[in-house]
Amino acid sequence: MNAASASLVTAALLLGPLASAQTAPAAAPQSTTSQPPQTQTPQAQTVSEVVFVGFTVFEAAQLREALAGRVGVGAGQAATPAQLEDARSRLAASYPEVGFPFSPQVKLSTEATPQGLRVTFTADESAPISRVEVTGAASLSAAQVSTLFKSLADARRVTPASYEATLTALAKAYSDAGLAFRTEDVRARLEGTVLKVSVTEPLVAAVDLSALGEGVSAGALRTRGGQVLNTDAVNDDTRTLSNLLGRPVTWGAAPDAAGRLTVTFRPLESATAERVRQIEVSGNRSVSAADIAKVLRLQPGDVASPQLAQQDYYAIQKLYDSRGLVLVPSDDSLSFENGVLTFRLREAQIAGYVLNWQGDKPLLREDVALRQLPAVGSVFTRDSLRAGLFSLQSFDNVQITGQSSRALDPANPERLTFVLDLGPRPRSVPISADVSYAPQEGLGASVGYGTNNFLGTGNxxxxxxxxxGSDVNDRFSGSVNYTVPWIQADFLDFRARPTSLSLGAWSNVSGNNTLLIKGEDGVATAEDTGRQYSVRSTGASVGLGRDLSRNVSATAGVSVAQRRLTLEPYKAGDSAAVTGENRTTYQDDAAARAELPADSTTALTTLGLRFDNPNGAVPTFGARLNTTLGYGFGLQDGGTTRLSWGQIEAGGSAYQGFGRTLEDGTRQDVLAARVNAGTIVGQGGESNLFRVGGGSPNPAYELRGLPNTAYGTSYLTTSAEVRHNFGVKLGGVVQGIYGLAFVDAGDAWTPGNNANNFGLNVGYGVGAQVNTSLLNVQFAYGLNSSGSGKFTLRLGNFW
Structure with missing residues (x-):
């Protein structure tokens, strides 16, 4: 609710019950005294404190004053249960009296304290709705009206804030159409769960030209009786009449008893009859003079009309607003002298920021916080500030609890200082834990710590x-990664444009890998030996990232890795294959070891380019595109074989939301689709292959439902998912629960290897994802074309 509406409410409580009209303040209550009686009664108790909970649209101090003055419920006053109930009912009744469509539930509770009775009023400023019915908005299309009220209906609940936001959007739609609109001409009521909205459009009953003298006809005017008042048409008529008479003309509209308007044109006696010789615009840094000229009604040669000049300034404001910019009016915004009409524009600029941390305990270094926000001295735009606030709140322990802006320099009202109230975000300890069990692998566990704001540095x-468990007694894995998202160095434009640095090191073991029979070219085929092996991968990496534009970034990286492979012992239950003329069995370790991929030590350099414009961490709109080029080299077989290869990977994903619009502006349902592909050219070694199948931290390699992992020097995968947001959030821990249905398809293969040709694998199934402050986990069950199924688990967010 805006300040004016809040004032009406508190005035209503001060003066008594309000009248039913939304445009008039309340009538005074029928009372013979200005103060309620203070006589102590057996039921009366002295009030020590009055507390308001949930009244987000009211000033608590004003409410206390209103209740104490008119109802006798205030600190130090003796109040009876009847007076307390009267205060409760008045609070609830105030909402529809000032134009809101419902009376919220207001609960009353009391608590006896040594100081007296503590009185608490708790309001639930929301009400459930099933649909919205709108009548009377005949000048807007049905599609426009449906769109305007859709977010309100989709939310399934109405609040004062959401209702007022809808009215603001409705007013803008009328303004964009050039039509007059007043929010007080909207009546709304909640009948059960149906919100019924009635719009009364201001109709013109007649046009009065009598003040302009005889001989002035309405025939050439656009304004007509029986039409909705069109402000564009009336202003055009004002210009026409001013030029016709050679003197400024102004207009006004007065309602009759039925609410219909009489539009009256009359000469503006106080203005001089001077014509515009020249129009000048200054201060327009963000909008061109040519674009501004297109929205001006007054032109050189026209009679100078103060009213039309003011309307032209409003038109310029509207143009700025359409581009997310703000004009700040001042006393010198508009002037006319010696035939020159001058518009002095003051574009809102960011003069600075004030960060107020809860308890004076900063959770983020000030220079890091300010880097997330639009630069001081830049032109203010709503989009840039919104993006900056989103970036600031992306730190996992920071939230914005309030924001405001103010002009500290009266001489430069366009220079705005933004005040941000910041505090800790409710969340759990950033430690994750995972326990798993598989019959062949045994019990496994992992623990992790992760933050994007380490020690308040923003890193x-x-x-x-x-x-x-391990069949070769190689049990432990670990990794560490440190990222500086914005290097602050006096080098090139690093301080002006985000450039990131990441450092990583790892040593991981992966057991129970399927050992495949090698082909004549030494590359694994799709034929299984029935044996398994473990891989120990140890390495380090360094990477740089740089924002090229708002949605485009580039990356460069170098990684070095050593891979050591160990044949796992033959276990009861393994089905070792038999091959060759001599019927070699791979139960024999020597035979199996001959099929084992070679150990290797390699280095890989990469360059990447990424386009990213989804609308959130769980996107319901937008697209992602990425491509990575790499060159690798190294040694295998103990240094006897040199490796050298190039590789390229590319992928893209798109998102289209549908269904209900949620409170954060996203859709409840989304259709997501992706495609990824890659290939290796050259001698990459036996271990440097693409592996696709099952769940994967990298969704490019994911094929849910596939019973085995596919290997090869090329891969192609694609997926389509329908995701549903159940809208479940539990405290600061569970941030979202989602259901999904998916179809995955693809394969990995080696071109030119007849034993490992491309074969389309298809998996389909359902799953669920739970996003928490600790980690995001996706469970899925997929079926494949052979009819078998497989559970998969993946940590991380949606792709």
């Missing part, structure tokens, strides 16, 4: 450590 740190 990211993640550490993981895990242990699990």
């Amino acid at each position: 990211g740190l993640s550490v993981t450590f895990g242990a699990g």
Whole structure:
């Protein structure tokens, strides 16, 4: 609710019950005294404190004053249960009296304290709705009206804030159409769960030209009786009449008893009959003079009309507003002298920021916080500030609890200082834990720590450590990664444009890998030996990232890795294959070891380009595109074989939301689709292959429902998902629960290897994802074309 509406409410409580009209303040109550009686009665108790909970649209101090003055419920006053109930009912009744469509539930509770009775009024400023019915908005199309009220209906609940936001959007739609509109001409009421909205459009009953003298006809005017008042048409008529008479003309509209308007044109006696010789515009840094000229009604040669000049300034404001910019009016915004009409524009600028931390305990270094926000001295735009606030709140322990702006320099009202109230975000300890069990692998566990605001620096740190069962007594894995999202260095434009640095190191073990029979070219085929092996991968990486534009970024990286492979012992239940003329069995370790991929030590350099414009961490709109080029080299077989290869990977994903619009502006349902592909050219070695199948931290390699992992020097995967947001949030821990249905398809293969040709694998199924402050987990069950099924688990957010 805006300040004016809040004032009406508190005035209503001060003066008594309000009248039913939304445009008039309340009538005074029928009372013979200005103060309620203070006589102590057996039921009366002295009030020590009055507390208001949930009244987000009211000033608590004003409410206390109103209740104390008119109802006798205030600190130090003796109040009876009847007076307390009267105060409660008045609070609830105030909402529809000032134009809101419902009376919220207001609860009364009392608590006896040594100081007296503590009185608490708790309001639930929301009400459930099933649909919205709108009548009377005949000048707007049905599609426009439906769109305007859709977010209100989709939310399934109405609040004062959401209702007022809808009225603001309705007013803008009328304004964009050039039509007059007043929010007081909207009546709304909640009948059961149906919100019924009635709009009364201001109709013109007649046009009065009598003040302009004889001989002035309405025939050439656009304004007509029986039409909705069109402000564009009336202003055009004002210009026409001013030029016709050679003197400024102004207009006004007065309602009759039925509410219909008489539009009256009359000469503006106080203005001089001077014509516009020239129009000048200054201060327009963000909008061109040519674009501004297109919205001006007054032109050189026209009679100078103060009213039309003011309307032209409003038109310029509207143009700025359409581009997310703000004009700040001042005393010198508009002037006319010696035939020159001058518009002095003051574009809102960011003069600075004030960060108020809860308890004076900053959770983020000030220079890091300010880097997330639009630069001081830049032109203010709503989009840039919104993006900056989103970036600031992306730190996992920071939230914005309030914001405001003010002009500290009266001489430069366009220079705005933004005040941000900041505090800790409710969340759990940033430590994740995972326990798993598989019959062949046994019990496994991992623990991790992750934050994107390590010690308030705004840098990211993640550490993981895990242990699990192993057939070769190689049980432990670990990794560490440190990211500086914005390097602050006096080098090139690093301070002006975000450039990131990431450092990583790892040593991980992966067991129970399927050992495949090699082909004549030494590359694994799709034929299984029935044996398994473990891989220990140890390495380090360094990477740089740089924002090229708002949605485009580039990356460069170098990684070095050593891979050591160990044949796992033959276990009861393994089905070792038999091959060759001599019927070699792979139960024999020597035979199986001959099929084992070679150990290797490699280095890989990469360059990447990414386009990213989804509308959130769980996107319901937008697209992502990425491509990575890499060159690798190294040694295998103990240094006897040199490796050298190039590789390229590319992918894209798109998102289209549908269904209900949620409170954060996203849709409840989304259709998501992706495609990814890659290939290796050259001698990459036996271990440097693409592996697709099952769940994967990298969704490009994911094929849910596939019973086995596919290997090859090329891969192609694609997926389509329908995701549903159940809208469940539990405290600061569970941030979202989602259901999904998916179809995955693809394969990995080696071109030219007849034993490992491309074969389309298809998996389909359903799953669920739970996003928490600790970690995001996706469970899925997929079926494949052979009819078998497989559970998969993936950590991380949606792709």
